[in-house]
Amino acid sequence: MQINRRNFLKFSAVASSALAFGGLGFNLKPTVAKAELLQLKDAKETTSICCYCSLGCGLIVHTAQSGPNKDRAVNIEGDPDHPINEGSLCAKGASLWQLVENDDRFTKVLYRAPNSDKFEEKTWDWALDQIARRVKDTRDLTFEDKNAMGQVVNRTNGICHTGSAALDTEENWLISSLMRTLGLTYIEHQARI
């Protein structure tokens, strides 16, 4: 179904009466002055990679060099020169600016103890020590030298690991090595899920 110009004009009483008067019915002036790219004025461009899925779309991050948002990201959009996405982004990628500039973003470690109903603020040092401590304890507690048939297995089934899609090959190699050294057998990756 295609609507030609004649039909379209019929749809709008505005236009049809304008026709009757032989004019367009409105003044093309005043026109608009050249619009300035205020948002990106003096902004520094940095390329980056989307942190969400395993596709790894290229980004341009615009960082303000002056004004109230100095040194903060003011816009994040797809990088047209990037071979993977050629400038495009999905809904999640297009919202990346909110990931950076967001009042609701957590900036401190929050810890909820077992059976507790509230979070407490902790330091990063405390959190990293806790993680290391618990990995070691769980691993030692669940470590098996031999399976039920007496075969040497040297494994733990008490921990599993899931890698992030944003990890690259080298990072995955490091993580995989560490986990196998600990004796994990359940090693999974988000890109396979």
Added chain:
Amino acid sequence: MQGKSFFVDLTKCTACRGCQVACKQWKKLPAEETRNWGSFQNPKDLSFITYKLVRMTEAMDGDKFKQWYFFPDQCRHCIYPPCKMVGDMFDDQAILHDEETGAVLFTEATKNLDFEEIRMSCPYDIPRWDEASNLQSKCDMCNDRVQNGLLPACVLSCPTGTMQFGDSDEILEIAKKRLEEVKKYKPNAALTDPNDVRVIFLTSDNPREYFRYAVASADIPKLSRKAALAKAIAPARQVFG
């Protein structure tokens, strides 16, 4: 034809909503408070803070689901915009028509306009209103980006190649060529009002299946006497204005 146009090839749209979010991001528009209303279409409608919305329709064949229709709705930037014709009667600074790009722009002076008149004048049901400030808003074709050689945010973000943007003549050629290709397997395929607007959709079926106002619709503009008067005096304003 001068200026810029969009071509939106709906045979390629997957309703990822990249365009919808890219629009929000570039314009720094706040989120909507929404509720589940039984559809994936979210938010439910365009608003003062949502200029671009992927409309989703589940087409049924009797009781059986037939197919999805996705429609990334936005201002069509009419070549002869009725909203401007009506707006000029109240305040000719309120709605501007950019000569270079053809963008139809709502300015701060839209607070001097009668909202109902403007909304009813639009054959695509686009303008939205903020009650507190009395301002009106809609898509501005990312005029700041376009005038500085960038693509509109929605077009840049489109991952499937559904949205294209460029000089109107070239875009119209692309649209017509693609229509011929699609017609080979979708005989009902159509371009929506290609000679009247700057946002041309290619639909694989009747455009009304996608959205009630996918093509210019006569059932909104019931023009009031005030609006009719605006048209009547418009030629005089051109001479004396």
